[in-house]
Every structure is written in structure tokens, then in C-alpha cells.
Amino acid sequence: MRFSKLHASGNDFVVLDNRDGKVYSFVNDLRLDMKDFVVKVCAFHTGVGADGLILIESPDDPKNHFKWQFFNSDGSVAEMCGNGSRCAVRFAYERGIAGQEVRFETLAGIIKAEVLEKGRRVKVLLTKPKDYRDVTLDVKGTRLEGSFINTGVPHFVVRVEEIDSLDVVSLGRAVRFHPAFEPKGTNVNFLQVVGENKIKVRTYERGVEGETLACGTGATACAIVSYLKGWVKGSPVDVFTKGGDLLRIHFLPDLQEVYLEGPVVWVFDGELREELFL
Ligand SMILES: N[C@@H](CCC[C@H](N)C(=O)O)C(=O)O
Numbered sequence: 678m679r680f681s682k683l684h685a686s687g688n689d690f691v692v693l694d695n696r697d698g699k700v701y702s703f704v705n706d707l708r709l710d711m712k713d714f715v716v717k718v719c720a721f722h723t724g725v726g727a728d729g730l731i732l733i734e735s736p737d738d739p740k741n742h743f744k745w746q747f748f749n750s751d752g753s754v755a756e757m758c759g760n761g762s763r764c765a766v767r768f769a770y771e772r773g774i775a776g777q778e779v780r781f782e783t784l785a786g787i788i789k790a791e792v793l794e795k796g797r798r799v800k801v802l803l804t805k806p807k808d809y810r811d812v813t814l815d816v817k818g819t820r821l822e823g824s825f826i827n828t829g830v831p832h833f834v835v836r837v838e839e840i841d842s843l844d845v846v847s848l849g850r851a852v853r854f855h856p857a858f859e860p861k862g863t864n865v866n867f868l869q870v871v872g873e874n875k876i877k878v879r880t881y882e883r884g885v886e887g888e889t890l891a892c893g894t895g896a897t898a899c900a901i902v903s904y905l906k907g908w909v910k911g912s913p914v915d916v917f918t919k920g921g922d923l924l925r926i927h928f929l930p931d932l933q934e935v936y937l938e939g940p941v942v943w944v945f946d947g948e949l950r951e952e953l954f955l
Pocket residue numbers: 688749754755757758759760761830831864882883884885889891892893894895
């Protein structure tokens with residue numbers, strides 16, 4: 678089973694072309710379910726290793742170039758993934774599934790994207806931010822006065838003064854499973870303002886259950902909350918990620934359009950063997 682490995686600012690994904698349904702046949706023939714398949718493929722050391730897995734499928738509406746199924750590395754399905762979108766768009770562009778302007782179907786709605794620099798950069802029009810509210814939590818003896826916002830998937834955002842020394846995994850896990858966000862939980866983002874229209878972000882990701890090197894919808898959530906709180910002046914906001922890459926978040930003043938832009942790397946192509954699943 679052919680696969681490709683791409684990463685967007687260190688948020689890495691296994692991408693498979695499932696337009697002919699072959700991935701489902703492969704999984705069924707092995708008497709697996711998709712969750713088992715995803716967990717084994719995404720496992721570091723014993724699998725390919727990735728934060729998530731993306732299936733590229735034929736669109737329901739022919740006006741769109743493709744539909745995707747997005748899975749976190751724990752096998753859970755997420756409605757959307759900003760960095761995964763950038764990888765999926767690069768894959769579709771290089772495989773001739775789409776041109777420079779791309780439209781694809783997700784559980785969060787139709788996502789439009791633009792291919793830049795022959796796919797080495799991709800700019801994605803995310804879903805309109807929604808469900809914005811302030812949230813105060815007491816976790817592990819710490820009071821977190823933050824905000825909740827949905828930028829395609831749910832995000833909790835809190836500003837801190839010193840981000841590098843933060844125990845993101847411990848605090849992040851406590852917030853991710855907090856009753857305030859039941860039943861589906863939330864991604865957890867910490868941000869530090871590091872300049873005019875510049876923030877640094879670290880993210881504990883739902884479904885990866887750990888800190889990732891970048892989170893696109895998380896970076897966007899932090900940029901939008903920073904704008905709404907007046908911590909930055911406006912668009913574009915530069916987001917420095919854990920992995921060191923810079924993501925650029927563009928948006929209209931009324932937030933009717935919000936874009937995530939950044940680099941994409943196509944790492945390698947490979948072949949999944951059945952023995953991985955035995
Ligand atoms: N890394 C992604 C977010 C992927 C989904 C997230 N883990 C969730 O389950 O909500 C991004 O770049 O947005």
C-alpha cells in the first residue's frame with residue numbers, strides 16, 4: 678500500500694490516495710478497523726510515525742477537487758486540521774488532482790486553498806472562527822484565565838509571560854480532559870507575545886495527546902484571540918512554532934476570512950507491508 682509522508686512546520690502526516698477505495702479494501706482484507714490501521718501506521722518506532730493520517734478521496738460534489746478523511750494518531754477523527762490541509766493540498770497539486778486553486782471537502786465544511794512556490798508553501802482559507810468565549814480554569818493548582826474558540830476544531834488559548842519553561846504536556850493534558858470541555862475535549866494552546874504582531878505558540882494536541890511541533894488551527898486560534906484581546910494590532914500575525922517554523926495568519930478585520938499560510942515539506946514515499954498489521 679503506497680503512502681506519502683509530508684510535514685507542515687513539523688506537524689507530520691501520512692497521506693494515502695484512497696480515490697479508488699483501495700485503502701479500505703487493504704484494511705478490510707486484514708480484518709482491521711480504521712482506528713487500528715491508523716494507530717499502527719502513525720506509531721513512532723514501530724510504524725511510519727506521524728501526528729495524523731489523511732485519506733484523499735473522490736469528492737461528493739464534482740465542483741470540489743477531493744474529499745478527505747482526517748485521523749489523529751490515536752485513531753480519532755477530527756473535523757479539520759490546518760497543517761494537515763496544507764499537506765493534503767500539496768499532495769493533490771503534485772499528483773495532478775488539483776491545480777493552484779484547490780477546494781476540498783472536510784467534516785468542518787469546504788476548504789479552499791492556494792498553492793504557492795510550486796507547493797512548498799500553501800495558504801488555506803480556514804472556517805470562520807466560532808464559539809469564542811472567555812474561560813477560567815483551575816488546574817494543577819494553577820489558575821488559567823483563557824479563551825475558547827473553534828477554528829475548525831476546538832481550542833483553549835491562554836497567554837503566558839514565559840512560554841519556553843512551561844510544562845506544556847502536564848498542563849495541557851489537565852486542560853484537554855477538563856470537564857469544561859466535555860464530551861469531545863479541546864486542543865490546548867499557550868501563547869507569548871514576542872513583538873508587534875508576533876506571538877510564540879506551543880500546543881498540546883487532542884488526539885495526539887502530546888505537544889506537537891506546530892498546530893495550524895491552534896496557531897490561528899492564538900492569533901485571533903490575540904487580535905480580539907488587543908495583544909496584537911491586526912493582520913498578518915506571525916506565529917513562531919515549537920519547531921521553529923513561522924506561520925503567517927492573515928484575516929479580515931471582521932474575521933469573515935481567516936487564512937493560514939506556511940511551508941510544506943514532502944519527506945518521502947513508501948510502501949506499507951501487511952506484516953506491520955499482523
Ligand atoms: N494539528 C492540527 C489539528 C488536528 C486536529 C486536532 N488534533 C484535533 O483533534 O482537534 C492543525 O494543524 O490544525
